[in-house]
Amino acid sequence: MIKVIFQNTGKKREKCIIGIGLLGLLLASCGSPPERLEENPDGWEDSDAGNDSDTGKPSREGDIEEERKNIELGEEPKEWQEVHDSCGVQELGGYLYEYTPVSPYASAEISIKDYDGEKLETGWDEPSAFQFVGEADVTWRFYNALSDMETAINGMDMQESDGNALHFLYYTFPMTENDHALDLYYMLKTKFDTKEHPLTAWGAGNGKMFRFVQETVKEENGYELTYLHSRSSRVNLFVKDRTAFGLTLLNMPQGGDDETLEYVFEDVFQRYGDYASGWGLDEEGLYWIDHDERLTEMEDPKRSFLEVRGIDKNWEYAGDEGVMRYFGLLVEADYELPLTPDGRMLSLHFSLDKEEDTEFRYYLSNGFCADEPYDMTVTDMETGKVLQEGKVSLSIERQDTITYPDLNGDGYADMRVGAPVHMSGAKAVETDYRSPDYLLWDPQTERFERKTEKEVENSRLAVANGLTEEEQEEKTRRERRDPFALVQELPEWAEPEEYIKLTGDEMLEYEVQEGDSLWCISERLCGSGYEWMTIVRSEDAPKDPDYLLAGEKLFVPEIFYIQKDLLSMGGLRSEGSFQIEQPYGFAHYFLDGDVTYSFWEEENQIHSLPVTNPVGENPFHESEEWQAFQEEAIRCSEALCPGSVSNLTFEKYHMEDGFDLYGYAFEYDTGEEILEYVDFFKFGKANMSEVIGVREQEPNTVLLNTVRYMAASFTDYGGKPGMGWGDDAGPNVGADQWDYPYLHNLFEAAREEFRMKH
Numbered sequence: 001m002i003k004v005i006f007q008n009t010g011k012k013r014e015k016c017i018i019g020i021g022l023l024g025l026l027l028a029s030c031g032s033p034p035e036r037l038e039e040n041p042d043g044w045e046d047s048d049a050g051n052d053s054d055t056g057k058p059s060r061e062g063d064i065e066e067e068r069k070n071i072e073l074g075e076e077p078k079e080w081q082e083v084h085d086s087c088g089v090q091e092l093g094g095y096l097y098e099y100t101p102v103s104p105y106a107s108a109e110i111s112i113k114d115y116d117g118e119k120l121e122t123g124w125d126e127p128s129a130f131q132f133v134g135e136a137d138v139t140w141r142f143y144n145a146l147s148d149m150e151t152a153i154n155g156m157d158m159q160e161s162d163g164n165a166l167h168f169l170y171y172t173f174p175m176t177e178n179d180h181a182l183d184l185y186y187m188l189k190t191k192f193d194t195k196e197h198p199l200t201a202w203g204a205g206n207g208k209m210f211r212f213v214q215e216t217v218k219e220e221n222g223y224e225l226t227y228l229h230s231r232s233s234r235v236n237l238f239v240k241d242r243t244a245f246g247l248t249l250l251n252m253p254q255g256g257d258d259e260t261l262e263y264v265f266e267d268v269f270q271r272y273g274d275y276a277s278g279w280g281l282d283e284e285g286l287y288w289i290d291h292d293e294r295l296t297e298m299e300d301p302k303r304s305f306l307e308v309r310g311i312d313k314n315w316e317y318a319g320d321e322g323v324m325r326y327f328g329l330l331v332e333a334d335y336e337l338p339l340t341p342d343g344r345m346l347s348l349h350f351s352l353d354k355e356e357d358t359e360f361r362y363y364l365s366n367g368f369c370a371d372e373p374y375d376m377t378v379t380d381m382e383t384g385k386v387l388q389e390g391k392v393s394l395s396i397e398r399q400d401t402i403t404y405p406d407l408n409g410d411g412y413a414d415m416r417v418g419a420p421v422h423m424s425g426a427k428a429v430e431t432d433y434r435s436p437d438y439l440l441w442d443p444q445t446e447r448f449e450r451k452t453e454k455e456v457e458n459s460r461l462a463v464a465n466g467l468t469e470e471e472q473e474e475k476t477r478r479e480r481r482d483p484f485a486l487v488q489e490l491p492e493w494a495e496p497e498e499y500i501k502l503t504g505d506e507m508l509e510y511e512v513q514e515g516d517s518l519w520c521i522s523e524r525l526c527g528s529g530y531e532w533m534t535i536v537r538s539e540d541a542p543k544d545p546d547y548l549l550a551g552e553k554l555f556v557p558e559i560f561y562i563q564k565d566l567l568s569m570g571g572l573r574s575e576g577s578f579q580i581e582q583p584y585g586f587a588h589y590f591l592d593g594d595v596t597y598s599f600w601e602e603e604n605q606i607h608s609l610p611v612t613n614p615v616g617e618n619p620f621h622e623s624e625e626w627q628a629f630q631e632e633a634i635r636c637s638e639a640l641c642p643g644s645v646s647n648l649t650f651e652k653y654h655m656e657d658g659f660d661l662y663g664y665a666f667e668y669d670t671g672e673e674i675l676e677y678v679d680f681f682k683f684g685k686a687n688m689s690e691v692i693g694v695r696e697q698e699p700n701t702v703l704l705n706t707v708r709y710m711a712a713s714f715t716d717y718g719g720k721p722g723m724g725w726g727d728d729a730g731p732n733v734g735a736d737q738w739d740y741p742y743l744h745n746l747f748e749a750a751r752e753e754f755r756m757k758h
Contacts, residue, residue: 077144077145077148078144080102080103080141080142080143080144082139082140082141083139083140084137084138084139084140085137085138085139085140086135086136086137086138087135087136087138088132088134088135088136089112089115089117089132089133089134089135089136089264090130090131090132090133092110092112092132092136092264092267092268093267093268093269093270093271094271095136095138096108096170096268097268097271097272099140101140101142101172102142103142103143103144104172104173104174104243105142105143105144105145105146105148105149105172105173105174106140106141106142106143106171106172106173107140107141107143107149107152107169107170107171107172108138108139108140108141108169108170108171109138109139109141109167109168109169109250110136110137110138110167110168110169110170111136111137111165111166111167112134112135112136112137112165112166112167112168112264113134113135113137113165114133114134114135115132115133115134115165115166116132116133116134117130117131117132117133117134117263117264118130118131118263119263128266128267128270130263130266130267132263132267146173149171149173165251166249166251166264167249167250167251168247168248168249168250168264169246169247169248169250170245170246170247170268171244171245171246172243172244172245172246173243173244174242174243174244175239175242175243175244180287180289180290180291181201181210181239181286181287181289181290182283182286182287182289184212184239185199185201185212185283185286188212188235188237192214192234192235193214195217196216196217197214197215197216197217197233197234198214198215198217199212199213199214199215199235200212200213200214200215200280201213201280201281201282201285201286202278202279202280202281203278203279203280203281203285204238204278209238209239209240209241209272210238210239210281210286210289211236211237211238211239211269211278212235212236212237213233213235213236213237214233214234214235214236215227215233216233234248235248236248238269238272240272242290245269245272247264247268247269282426282427283427284327284328284397284427285326285327287328288309288326288327288328289326291309292308292309293306293307293308293309294306294307294328295307296399298400301335301336301337301338301404302335302336303333303334303335303336303400304333304334305330305332305333305399305400306330306331306332306333307328307329307330307331307397307399308328308329308331308360309326309327309328309329309360310326310327310328310329310360310362310363310396311326311327311360311362311363312326312327312362312363312364312424327397327422328397329352329360329363329396329397330352330394330395330396330397330398330399331351331352331360332349332350332351332352333349333350333374333394333399333402334347334348334349334350335347335348335402335404336381337404337413338413339412339413339441340411340412340413341411344380344381344382345380345381345382346378346379346380346381346387347378347379347380347381348376348377348378348379349376349377349379350374350375350376350392350394351374351375352372352373352374352375353372353373353374353375353391363396364422364424367423367424368421368422368423368424369396369421369422370395370419370420370421370422370434371393371394371395371396371419372393372394372395372396373391373392373393374391374392374393374394375389375390375391376388376389376390376391376392377389378447378448387446387447388446388447388448390448392417392437392439393417393437394417395418395419395420395421395422395428396422396428397420397422397427397428398418398420398422398428398430401417401418401420402415402416402417402418403415403416403418404416407438407440407456407459407460408440408456408459408460408462408463409460409463409464410441410443410459410463412441412443413441414438414439414440414441414448415437415438415439415440415441415448416436416437416438417436417437417438417439418430418436419431419434419435419436419437435453436453437450438450438451438452438453438455438456439451440456440459455469458472458473458476459472461475461476477698477699477700478699480698480700480702482700482701482702482705483563483565483583484562484563484565484583484702484705484706484708484709485562485701485705486502486560486561486562486705486708487560487561487562487563488558488559488560488561489561490561498563498564498566499561499562499563499564500561500562500564500655500709500712500713501559501560501561501655501656502559502560502561502562502653502654502655502661502712503557503558503559503560503653503654503655504557504558504559504560504652504653504654505558505623505652505654506558507555507556507557507558508555508556508557508558509553509554509555509556510553510554510555510556511551511552511553511554512548512550512551512552512553512554513550514550516548516550517546517548518532518535518546518548519532521535521554521556522535535554535555535556537552537554537555538552538553560653562705562708562709562712564581564713565581565583565584565709567583567584568581568582568583568584568713577610577686577687577717577718577719577720578610578684578687578689578714578715578716578717579713579714579715579717580608580610580689580691580710580713580714580715581709581710581713582606582608582710583606583706583709583710586605586606586706595607595692595694595733595744595746595749596694596749596753597675597694597695597753605693605694605695606691606692606693606706606707606710607691607692607693607694608689608690608691608692608710608711609689609690610687610688610689610714611687611688611689611690612686612687612688612720613683613684613685613686613687613688613716614688614742615683615688615742616683617659617683617684617685618659618660618683619683620652620660620662621660626650626652626662629662629740630650630664632738632739632740633648633650633664633738633747634648635738636734636737636738636745636747636748637666637747640734640737640745640747640748640751641668641747641750641751643669644668644669644670644750644751645666645667645668645669645747645750646666646667646669647665647666647667648664648665648666649664649665649666650662650663650664651663651664651665651680651708653712655682655712657715659682659683659684659716660682660683661680661681661682661708661711661712662680662681662682663678663679663680663681663707663708663711664678664679665677665678665679665704666746667697668750668754670750670754671754673696673697674696674697675694675695675696675697675750676693676694676695676696676697676698676703676704677692677693677694677746677749677750678692678693678694678703678704678707678708679691679692679693679707679743679744679746680707680708680710680711680712681711681743682711682712682714684714684715684716684718685716685718686716686718686719686720687716687718687719687720688716688742689711689714690711690743690744691707691710691711691714692707692744692746693706693707732744732745733745733748733749733752734746734747734748734749734752
């Protein structure tokens with residue numbers, strides 16, 4: 001069937017150029033024709049000889065083969081005949097999919113009249129289905145080369161059409177050996193990417209093809225929504241088997257809807273693969289679509305990285321050719337490292353460890369991976385002597401994971417090995433998944449020695465102070481600042497509200513000096529003159545409080561102060577219920593019925609959990625009750641941990657808020673090390689708080705004072721704790737081993753954790 005060809009109209013020319021200018025840019029990115037064309041790409045079928053009885057397409061089997069051979073042999077190009085055809089809109093997708101153009105460079109102008117369509121209901125695992133009415137007129141044009149195609153399309157005119165017709169341009173061309181997905185992406189992004197219409201890349205058809213789509217971002221009802229298909233999108237390009245297929249809307253009819261445009265796109269392109277499902281492709285993913293390896297060379301220091309194509313386990317079902325499954329896998333890395341600014345040169349070689357049964361094809365575990373084992377060889381470049389052989393963990397997809405700063409300032413290069421995390425379908429980035437690794441160069445052993453971050457800092461201080469690392473470590477222990485140590489007098493500049501005040505059971509003796517008054521003594525020793533009534537005088541002292549004798553003996557309550565942490569992470573855990581401080585820089589955990597010691601933590605480990613108070617206010621306020629608790633604790637230490645507990649001490653303080661603070665501490669011998677255990681607790685009207693600290697023994701009281709401070713900072717506002725804490729917690733460890741089940745029994749906690757070692 002012969003159809004009317006579009007006529008020249010000056011009025012329409014400008015709109016046509018604007019609408020199809022995209023194609024010229026696409027073609028310009030793809031280079032020259034391939035040296036060899038596939039005779040029948042997967043999924044394409046040549047027409048039968050003679051006219052097809054169903055579609056009426058003319059016979060061209062012999063012409064197709066002849067023209068393909070002419071292109072391969074570089075013979076004189078042929079003047080191509082235009083082909084005019086038509087089909088129902090319902091069959092348009094199948095028609096374009098099955099049509100085999102006589103040249104790999106072809107375009108089709110499509111005019112759809114009296115169109116209407118709807119998307120049919122299908123199962124979640126079934127292809128989309130549509131119901132169309134209307135007729136599509138198709139005009140095919142063929143070209144000998146990309147340059148011919150570009151010139152012809154940019155010079156096309158289009159007939160003025162009524163507002164009820166849709167006009168599309170469908171085009172296809174091969175990508176040559178030197179054309180790559182990432183290059184095409186950069187070109188399209190430069191020309192078309194905008195805030196309103198961002199360009200995105202997708203793996204599609206279970207990885208069998210990829211596509212570039214210019215999305216549309218709209219603000220509706222205060223929300224920013226993104227549409228994958230819109231009539232204003234100029235880029236809808238699919239690539240399968242190194243052949244590109246594009247579909248672009250040429251006209252902008254009034255009153256139409258974007259849904260119909262989406263139906264046409266889906267019906268055409270889902271035949272090339274299940275394009276509705278896919279995976280977003282970043283630049284890294286686009287690179288590995290059509291590359292098997294990558295060699296990168298860099299300077300300062302000189303280094304090279306060899307990556308090969310790896311496969312994500314999570315996309316194994318996609319088949320060996322699945323585009324979405326490929327990522328770069330670092331297999332070798334080489335560095336030429338100046339060990340000192342003007343000294344010897346080292347060569348460092350890293351290669352993926354084969355002994356760990358690492359396969360290039362599959363490497364991700366549970367959707368992410370942080371590192372892989374590599375063999376490391378350190379060689380002196382001048383002598384060729386191998387100085388060190390060992391292993392190190394590197395990111396599998398991040399090239400320059402290693403840097404070589406002088407970490408401790410001794411003049412030698414050291415190693416910092418970053419810890420990026422590679423997520424399935426995304427490029428690796430350095431995160432807080434775990435801390436970096438540090439290897440310091442030891443000039444004595446001529447090796448890189450692995451160090452913790454704490455040991456690196458100790459080495460830096462040792463170099464700065466001219467000490468050995470052992471001497472510096474001891475110096476640091478002695479000088480470590482204890483911000484929550486008890487003090488008995490406030491500095492002159494101190495603000496009382498920045499301190500917590502504690503009063504002990506002991507009374508201190510004070511000898512009156514000339515000019516003293518109870519107010520002044522109270523102000524100096526108790527922090528406030530209003531505390532003068534707490535000062536006790538002897539029975540034979542004058543009854544007049546304003547009359548003091550020089551040399552008179554007074555008894556003043558023992559007063560202590562704890563400075564509040566201005567950077568505390570504390571706050572209300574339940575509105576109107578309670579508050580407890582969490583000092584900055586300490587490893588803090590909420591108690592869940594268990595108390596354990598995590599040996600890999602370098603910071604003090606603090607456990608706390610405010611819960612509903614089951615025993616009322618100050619159950620140990622009376623001296624005999626507190627004495628009974630101490631006796632029970634001593635019994636448990638001897639019965640549960642015979643020979644393991646030492647230096648068991650108890651503390652009790654009165655507080656200005658009317659409540660008391662209680663605590664005990666001891667040292668526990670695990671058989672391999674000495675651990676410090678500290679427990680302080682405070683009871684309120686409705687809630688109570690218990691704070692527990694555990695750490696390896698050190699020659700200072702940071703842990704003890706920190707735990708005391710946190711318990712002392714607990715404020716009870718009444719009401720239930722809420723937020724799921726407390727009432728739902730498991731039973732306190734060792735609750736059945738003594739008479740105080742509402743408190744954790746740290747003797748039983750230590751025995752349970754270390755009984756296998758002791």
